[in-house]
Amino acid sequence: MRAIAFREDRCKGCLLCMTVCPKQIIIVSNRFNKAGYKVVEVLEKNVDKCTSCAACALVCPDNAIILGPRKRRKKGEVADAREA
Amino acid sequence: MTQNKAVYSLPSVLADVPMHYCPGCQHGLAHRLVAECLEELGVAEKAICIGSIGCSVFIYNYLLVDTVEAPHGRAPAVATGVKRARPDNVVFTYQGDGDLASIGLAEILHCANRGERVTIVFVNNTVYGMTGGQMAPTTLLGQRTTTCPEGRCKEHEGQAIKMCEIVAGLGGTAYAARVALDTVKNVKQAKKAVHKAFEVQLEKKGLGFVEILSTCPTNWKMTPVQANKRISEEMIPYFPLGVFKDVTSAEDKG
Amino acid sequence: MPGKPKRILVKGNEAICRGAVAAGCQCYFGYPITPQNDIPEYLSKVMPKLGRVFVQAESEIAAANMLLGAAACGVRAMTSSSSPGISLKQEAISYMAGSQLPAVIVNMSRGGPGLGDIGPSQGDYYQAVKGGGHGDYRQLVLAPGTVQEAYDLVIKAFDLAFAYRNPVMVLGDAIIAQMMEPVAVREVEAPPASEDLGWNLMGKGSRPPRVLKSLYLEDSALAGHNALLREKYASMEKEVLYESFMVNDAELIVVAFGSIGRIAKSTVRGLREKGHKVGLLRPITLFPFPSAVLGALAEQRKLFLTIEHNLGQMVDDVRLAVRKHADSFFYGHLPGNLPTPDDFEQPILQVMGVAR
Numbered sequence: 001m002r003a004i005a006f007r008e009d010r011c012k013g014c015l016l017c018m019t020v021c022p023k024q025i026i027i028v029s030n031r032f033n034k035a036g037y038k039v040v041e042v043l044e045k046n047v048d049k050c051t052s053c054a055a056c057a058l059v060c061p062d063n064a065i066i067l068g069p070r071k072r073r074k075k076g077e078v079a080d081a082r083e084a
Numbered sequence: 085m086t087q088n089k090a091v092y093s094l095p096s097v098l099a100d101v102p103m104h105y106c107p108g109c110q111h112g113l114a115h116r117l118v119a120e121c122l123e124e125l126g127v128a129e130k131a132i133c134i135g136s137i138g139c140s141v142f143i144y145n146y147l148l149v150d151t152v153e154a155p156h157g158r159a160p161a162v163a164t165g166v167k168r169a170r171p172d173n174v175v176f177t178y179q180g181d182g183d184l185a186s187i188g189l190a191e192i193l194h195c196a197n198r199g200e201r202v203t204i205v206f207v208n209n210t211v212y213g214m215t216g217g218q219m220a221p222t223t224l225l226g227q228r229t230t231t232c233p234e235g236r237c238k239e240h241e242g243q244a245i246k247m248c249e250i251v252a253g254l255g256g257t258a259y260a261a262r263v264a265l266d267t268v269k270n271v272k273q274a275k276k277a278v279h280k281a282f283e284v285q286l287e288k289k290g291l292g293f294v295e296i297l298s299t300c301p302t303n304w305k306m307t308p309v310q311a312n313k314r315i316s317e318e319m320i321p322y323f324p325l326g327v328f329k330d331v332t333s334a335e336d337k338g
Numbered sequence: 339m340p341g342k343p344k345r346i347l348v349k350g351n352e353a354i355c356r357g358a359v360a361a362g363c364q365c366y367f368g369y370p371i372t373p374q375n376d377i378p379e380y381l382s383k384v385m386p387k388l389g390r391v392f393v394q395a396e397s398e399i400a401a402a403n404m405l406l407g408a409a410a411c412g413v414r415a416m417t418s419s420s421s422p423g424i425s426l427k428q429e430a431i432s433y434m435a436g437s438q439l440p441a442v443i444v445n446m447s448r449g450g451p452g453l454g455d456i457g458p459s460q461g462d463y464y465q466a467v468k469g470g471g472h473g474d475y476r477q478l479v480l481a482p483g484t485v486q487e488a489y490d491l492v493i494k495a496f497d498l499a500f501a502y503r504n505p506v507m508v509l510g511d512a513i514i515a516q517m518m519e520p521v522a523v524r525e526v527e528a529p530p531a532s533e534d535l536g537w538n539l540m541g542k543g544s545r546p547p548r549v550l551k552s553l554y555l556e557d558s559a560l561a562g563h564n565a566l567l568r569e570k571y572a573s574m575e576k577e578v579l580y581e582s583f584m585v586n587d588a589e590l591i592v593v594a595f596g597s598i599g600r601i602a603k604s605t606v607r608g609l610r611e612k613g614h615k616v617g618l619l620r621p622i623t624l625f626p627f628p629s630a631v632l633g634a635l636a637e638q639r640k641l642f643l644t645i646e647h648n649l650g651q652m653v654d655d656v657r658l659a660v661r662k663h664a665d666s667f668f669y670g671h672l673p674g675n676l677p678t679p680d681d682f683e684q685p686i687l688q689v690m691g692v693a694r
Binding site (some may be wrong): 128129130131132134135141144148149150151152153154155158161162163164165166167168169170173174190191193194198 | 364365367391393395396397399400401403404405406407408409410411413415429430433437532539540541542543544546547548549550551552553
Binding site (some may be wrong): 009010012013014015016018019020035037055058059060061062063066 | 094098100102103105106107108109110111112113116265267268271272301307308309312
């Protein structure tokens, strides 16, 4: 299982990722990045809801979303998000 | 969320730097699709990019391949010169709608008609972006721009030009498709189309052409989310998606 | 060059083609326009047989941009046209100058302005020498006066283009283009087509990518780029070529280039036979211009008469060159009429008489 990770310095706050998240867990944060954009986030309590579908990363025009390191999973191998 | 090191790696041919595009502009996404295809096909080392004039003029800052800058609209002619001089290289242009469908109309049509073994990535956002949102040849009827402030009018300005259909109708075109970047499904389709547009070049079948419907939130005066919706609500009804020509397919619609 | 050089009888246009082929021109991009049509016609036959590239473009604009593409690859490439078509190529020439791309452009100029006629004219001097396109740039300009020179200079044009990474124009006219003369042809040692020149596009392979561009938006980047170009243009000075004929004891020196220079030479010869002390200075490179040699002659208090097949263009450069010591008179033969050596006699004698 991989968690999505936001590279906040790349985020321009366009929110396109929000519109495609099937779990609706991406929200606007209260933080501004160096470029002055209000960045998105997933609350810690919702991280486990992420299915690593990578839809957000796929539509992000600024390559601001990546899949984080592979977490240990109890069973089975997870398909690479790029094939999703 | 922490800033973890990427495991889902971006294609290495795509420079990992912030892009100069406006929030929500999909040039960055289109760049990534091209980069992924070059990498997957294993041709980045022998690729030559013909940059064009418009917001994507800085493409060489993002796509790490040999690049030459073409004058406005002339990318298909420059690509012809490059491909003829270096037939073993993989040559592609990346052009916007003002560049390709207005000032460069002659160049793209004849390049396609000659069947140059090049790939054309055509990003259609119905407006001149870099110069400040003027009317483009692909501006839709009724769409307001800085040079058609009352909305494009058929009587005065004519209708939006459908490049994919025109290019598909030319003898040297091997593949012509129109795709969009507004949904996950469409982005995946777009990737396939870009892939195919390079494959026909590699197979020496002829010219590969992909028209990518894309947003320009800034000049449309919309939020990125509103702009993205406009693709399905206004653009796709007029610019239908699909493969308009594929000489490698038995079900060639062209 | 072993043994006797082979001599052939050809038109200027064909001499241009043969010179280009000998010089290793790999790609030619053309478009029909009189009086240069023999060039694309000849090369459409010859280039494919040599495994080289011939493309008839959809326009002069496209042809010049194809040239830009091939030049970016670092291969020897050429386009040709005549005056109205050369106007259309200016966009790409400016870009090639800005991007420092080596290319050869042949202009077999004709009468203008506008559609003009298809006869000879020197009306494109300003366009060729002062930068016909936008922005600050220079191209080397070579003006053949004979068919032999057309052959030799097109070969030289390729060498210069690559030596300076700059567009080079061969400026002829309908006379040079259509006239037949014997030409001594030769073997030329041309560099291999797919050489890595350190800047040309070949696909990045394992090195960092190369970018050829003329856009410099960052603060003072364009100024730096232009400073570099200025230095390059200044360094072209050493390429000056000219023919001087009986100038040493001359009281009046005719300055004329290209086919007109050649016709004026006949006039000078005729006047010498009649005892008049006249000479000829024929610039072969129009940029760089032989200003230094003209300046030195001016110091000897000679008279200067510039003769051109136009309303007066090169005369500006002659005046600048001689201005400290002499003035330059001008006789312009109007495009639309073909001059003979006799036509130049009276203007020369008039200047000599008037000025005395």
